[in-house]
Amino acid sequence: MKDRPTDIDETVLAATLGAWGIEPVTLAHAPVGFGDHHWVAAEAEGRRTFVTVADLAHKSHCGRDAAEAWTGLSRAMNTAATLESALGEAALVAPLRTGAGETLLRLTDRYAVSVFPYVDAPTGQFGQALAPGARRGLVERLAQLHSTQPPLTTPAHQPGLPGRPVIEEALTDPQRFRSDSGPYAQRCQALLTTNNAALRAALEQFDNGTTRLASDESTAAAVVTHGEPHAGNILDPGGRTLLVDWDTVALAPPERDLWLATDAPEDLSRYAELTGHHPDPDLLAYYELRWALDDVAAALDIFGARHPDTADTRQAWDGLVDAVTALTDRAAGAGPCRR
The missing domain is CATH 3.90.1200 (Aminoglycoside 3'-phosphotransferase; Chain: A, domain 2)
Structure with a gap:
């Protein structure tokens, strides 16, 4: 999403990233995509990760309500992580697992957090014709x-x-x-x-x-x-x-x-x-x-x-x-x- 959300506490979000062993020095909102909210977390040693916050209230393809969407999105993130093991990092960018092996954590009842490796490469746009x-x-x-x-x-x-x-x-x-x-x-x-x-x-x-x-x-x-x-x-x-x-x-x-x-x-x-x-x-x-x-x-x-x-x-x-x-x-x- 391009708009910075006003109902997500970035201090709480930064603390949540500790489950992945991430202690961000900066947490910069990334105005990209549509549907989810994104940030780039930068740590003191320079490592960056891509943080996604999903709005479970608007994930109808994952479930009829926020509770069902949490389950559906969890299954999707776990699937992607398993696919990376099968296909390799050269095929997809999959969610990272926390120290407890989870790919998705709750931020609030409405929002859920996943973390991905940061890949320094541009994406295209929806509707763009590929060469x-x-x-x-x-x-x-x-x-x-x-x-x-x-x-x-x-x-x-x-x-x-x-x-x-x-x-x-x-x-x-x-x-x-x-x-x-x-x-x-x-x-x-x-x-x-x-x-x-x-x-x-x-x-x-x-x-x-x-x-x-x-x-x-x-x-x-x-x-x-x-x-x-x-x-x-x-x-x-x-x-x-x-x-x-x-x-x-x-x-x-x-x-x-x-x-x-x-x-x-x-x-x-x-x-x-x-x-x-x-x-x-x-x-x-x-x-x-x-x-x-x-x-x-x-x-x-x-x-x-x-x-x-x-x-x-x-x-x-x-x-x-x-x-x-x-x-x-x-x-x-x-x-x-x-x-």
Whole structure:
């Protein structure tokens, strides 16, 4: 997140890092990503670590509430740590374990802390097109991940849409976005009213895809998927392809990752060559559709409550407009949801 949170006590956060043997001299807020809060902790001898504070109240893919999200996020972090043991540090950046072997600690009832090695390399941006060589490297990394024995802690990807109730309520009553909630509420109301039919059609199409996924015996066996392998979750120090941000790791068909990694036929052929699995075009489209609906639900959750005008809410609004535009284009027959 770009906005520095006002309800996280950085003194308490610094003390919590002691469980990892970290005594930070400085704790600098890092305005990156969307969803979690980040800091860089620097110790006296110069060692740096990357600190992530997850908002359990907004982790619907990990659980329906903060208590369930804690369990789901713990399983995800433990999975990533185990995957590093299997794949090596050259494949991913995994959470560090505390002296007691934990990958996640509570900061408050709402927030949870994980710590990662600091890698001095730039990331890309969501929506950024990777160069052909980098894209091929990502596909090969995913083939390696998908061929790995799933750790016992790996969460199972749920075919339903966690934010479905938020979208349904918003479409049923756009007037619930009242102007006194914040600067984007009435814009949401207008956007939903104008695109109501297209969004309902997208939900119906998603339901049809979910039914097929649950019943189709030809669907590939579930593998360990990252969930969000876009340019913003890739580090490339020295020509390596390191996957970061593992809270969405789950057992699912390979297409859950592949639709976001590439749409180039030569890359999908390379994946089939490495794994023996030929990606299913219908499943690629299904997971692309799900992503757009997830974006809609996440933004409506923000704008349905009191909200300010900040860098984060501006980013959420832009994401909502992009997702709705992609869904309406799809409903109009203009092609898939790629943005």
